[in-house]
Amino acid sequence: MATPYVLVLYYSRHGKTAEMAKLIARGIESAGLEARLRTVPEVSPVSEATAPAVPDDGAVYCTLDDIKHCSGLVLGSPTRFGNMAAPLKYFLDTTSNLWLTGALIDKPASVFTSTSSLHGGQETTLTSMMTPLMHHGMVIVGLPYSEAGLSTTSSGGTPYGATHWAGPNGDHELSKEEIGLCKAQGARMATLAKRLSGADE
Numbered sequence: 001m002a003t004p005y006v007l008v009l010y011y012s013r014h015g016k017t018a019e020m021a022k023l024i025a026r027g028i029e030s031a032g033l034e035a036r037l038r039t040v041p042e043v044s045p046v047s048e049a050t051a052p053a054v055p056d057d058g059a060v061y062c063t064l065d066d067i068k069h070c071s072g073l074v075l076g077s078p079t080r081f082g083n084m085a086a087p088l089k090y091f092l093d094t095t096s097n098l099w100l101t102g103a104l105i106d107k108p109a110s111v112f113t114s115t116s117s118l119h120g121g122q123e124t125t126l127t128s129m130m131t132p133l134m135h136h137g138m139v140i141v142g143l144p145y146s147e148a149g150l151s152t153t154s155s156g157g158t159p160y161g162a163t164h165w166a167g168p169n170g171d172h173e174l175s176k177e178e179i180g181l182c183k184a185q186g187a188r189m190a191t192l193a194k195r196l197s198g199a200d201e
Contacts, residue, residue: 002069004197005034006189009062010076011088012039016114016166017076018058019174020182024074024112024162027186033071033193035186038062040091067095068103072193073138074186075129076112082121083128084113092132105137108192110185114164118155126160141192147184149177157181 006028012018018039025035037059067073077084098104111129115122130140142159143150149157155175156163162181166172174182 003034004071004193005036006072006074006186006193007036007038007062007066007070008074008076008186009038009040009067009088009091010059010112011078011085012058012076013078013085014166014170016164016170016174017078017112020112020114020162020164020178021059021074021076023174023179023182024076024186024189027183027188028074028190029186030183031187031190031194033190035190036066036070038066040087043087043090062091064095064098068098070107071197072108072110072141072189073104073133074110074112074189075133077125077129079113079115079121079125082124084125088129095132095136099136102137104133106196107138108141108189108196109133109136109138110141110161110189112162112182112185114156114166116166116168116170118165122156122163123158123160126158126163130160139192139196141185141189143181143185143188147181149180149184153177153181161185 028035
């Protein structure tokens with residue numbers, strides 16, 4: 001039997017969402033499950049494929065098998081006009097066969113995002129990512145207010161998922177609360193993935 005893992009699938013343009021993904025992965029592994037980091041290629045209005053088969057750096061590109069066999073999924077994207085970025089949406093649009101076969105039903109899923117402005121659509125971006133996951137029958141996992149960082153943060157952090165306020169030039173470092181909430185989200189996902197899959201029995 002394959003080793004269970006939580007897939008952390010993200011798109012990052014300037015590196016902040018990727019930084020969050022790594023923190024979430026640390027939280028997953030602190031709770032005893034493997035974290036598998038994956039990304040998606042850019043999309044272009046030109047219809048010819050231009051991306052290399054393997055990225056020059058960072059996480060490798062996600063495959064449908066990565067999603068199919070995961071015990072849980074954490075989805076991350078920067079905000080684009082209050083919505084997830086096009087490369088991530090484009091990839092999710094290719095998952096119809098997983099929907100048809102019910103491959104993701106009853107698996108836990110959660111979401112995270114970063115924005116350049118403090119009120120730049122963090123929560124609407126998170127809910128935009130939840131919608132296709134709910135169509136797949138996944139169990140949406142948020143962040144409970146037992147996480148003290150939700151009540152003390154003056155930057156990112158929502159009960160819908162971890163967030164980061166990157167600033168207009170992307171020069172804000174992740175705050176102590178943002179870091180803590182990313183790790184907490186990962187740990188909660190691992191705990192619930194083990195529970196829902198029966199791996200902790």
